[in-house]
Amino acid sequence: MGKYTKEDIFRIVEEEDVAFIRLQFCDIFGVPKNIAIAASQLESALNNECIFDGISVEGYVRSGESDMYLYPDLDSFDIYPWRPQSGKVARMYCNVYTMDRKPFLGDPRNVLRRVVEKADRMGIRFKVNPEAEFFLFDYDDEGQPTTHTKERGGYFDVAPADQGENVRRDIILNLEEMGFDISSSHHEAAPAQHEIDFKAEDAQRTADMIMTFKMAVKTIAKKHGLYATFLPKPTEGISGSGMHINIIATDKEGRNLFSAGEKGALSEEARSFIAGVLAHVRGMTLVTNPLVNSYKRLVPGYDAPVNISWSSASSNRSALIRIPSNRGEGTRIEVRNPDATCNPYLAIALLLAAGLEGIEKKLTPPGELDENLNHATYEQLRERGLETLPMTLGEAIRAYEGDAFVKEVLGESIYEKFLEAKRAEWKDFRTCVTQWEIKRYLNLF
Structure with missing residues (x-):
């Protein structure tokens, strides 16, 4: 049974003096979009009669079709505090339907829904919680964002070294008004870098919450005169920002499927899930780490995973997948390579689908990584026989093209349009002359 009925929505809108409702969705890259309606048009929206033109939305247009319907998810109704x-x-978040009233295959939310439905048929229910990092930078005198900060705080610092403490508190208070269960927040390793964590929710709701979280962080930071960015590597020489994704699997009675129940041991389902993710992680990286800039973070020595490996030792943070120390009914699998510029619906869908394939096929993961290789070079990793994540967006494109599983999960529409856009992005970058090249070569040649 849903959280809200249509009657509940009408009542809340009247009682809370709601004047406008945003019917929200996103493009294939996770960029939020919305149609704003006045409260007087709410009945039409709740009857799924709101039409929009998808011609300007990345990845939405199909041949001969542009008009589409928005079907609001009533349980996603929230008031922006x-x-x-x-x-x-x-x-309200919306699912996108075609003019013949069928789910639109290019809707990222629909991709995740299909994976969740498959898991449900297998008797598995997933909960997911992200750990999204971000920077708070200054604006320049013309009001444009910069990568400058006067702050010099580090890991777990407090005020006055942590100059973003008040911003984080304001963000948390606003999110809690919207039903977020915030577990913790802290200053991260780099100056002006922060993290706010919220507790695990059903996969679909978590993806919606990530979209809300990023909007809230950016909006509230601006009220404090700061620019919030989830860019993975905005400044060279310091750690970048990731979005580790923690996954819990339970059966329909709520028992943790990743726990073997004895001294923190992992179940066979957990091992097969890990094997499925590792088998497809290179092909998925274009979606989980979608920018040219994403690969400036995924380099040795900066607390980001590079090698394709796993470890049940919670202290080993050089592994792409680690198992945090809370075991038993708290056992979860942490995937450490994604960053918050990804489309959360597509990234979570691919990770869950890969794990499900591992469980279906009873795959066996490679041996555990038994040492911390955070500072190992690519050459040292290869000597160990470890495969690595793509080093560039171009390499990620090739891995994406080589994995038919990714296409199967995303569907042909999203797969092809995502690939087309990323090829164009990589081509643009390869023809761009950077300041690094000028500094390095201009005085020599």
């Missing part, structure tokens, strides 16, 4: 309290603004 940071907007005016007189004439409030609310939002």
Whole structure:
């Protein structure tokens, strides 16, 4: 049974003086989009009669079709606490349907829904929680964002070294008003870098929450005169920002399927899930790490995974997959390579689908990584016989093209349009002359 009925939505809108409702969705890259309607048009929206033109939305247009319907998810109704309290603004996430009232194959939310439904048929229910990192930078005198900060805080620092403490607190208070269960927050390793964690929720809701989280962080930071960015590597020479994704699997009675129940041992399902993710992680990297800049983070020596490996030792943070120390009913699998610029619906869908394939086929993972290789070079990793993640967006494109599983999960529409866009992005970057090249070569040649 759902959280809200149509009658509940009408009542809340009237009682809370909601003036506008945003019907929200996203393009294939996870960029949020919305249609804003006045409260007077709510009935039409709740009857799934809101039409929009998909011609300008990345990845949405199919041949001969541009008009599409938005079907609001009633349970996603929330009021934005940071907007005016007189004439409030609310939002609902929407599924996208075609004019013949069928789920649109290019809708990222639909991709994740299909994977969750498959898991349900297998008797598995997933909960997911992300660990999204971000930077708070200054604006310049013209109001444009920079990568500059006067802060010099480090891991777990407190004020006054942590100059973003008040911003984080404001973000958390706003998110809690929207139903987020915030577990912790802290200053991260690099100056001006922060992390706010919330507890695990069902996979679909978690993807929605990631979209809300990024919007809230950016909006509230701006109110404090700072620019929030989830760019993986905005500044060279320091650690970048990732979004580790923690996954818990339970049966329909709520028992943890990843736990063997004895002294923290992993179940066969956990091992097969890990094997499935590792088997496809290179092909998925274009989606989990979608920018040219993403690969500036995935390098040795900066606390980001490089080698394709796993470890049940919670202290080994050089492995791509690690098993945190909370075992038994708290056993979860942490995938450490994604960053927050990904489309959360597609990234989570691929990770879950890969793990499900591993369980279906009873795959066996490679041996555990038994030492910390955080500072190992690519040559040292190869000497150990370890495969590595793609080193560039171009390499990620080739891995994506070589994995038919990724196409099967995403569907041909999203797969092809994502590939087309990333090829164009890589081509643009390869023809760009950077400041590094000028500094390195101009005085020599």
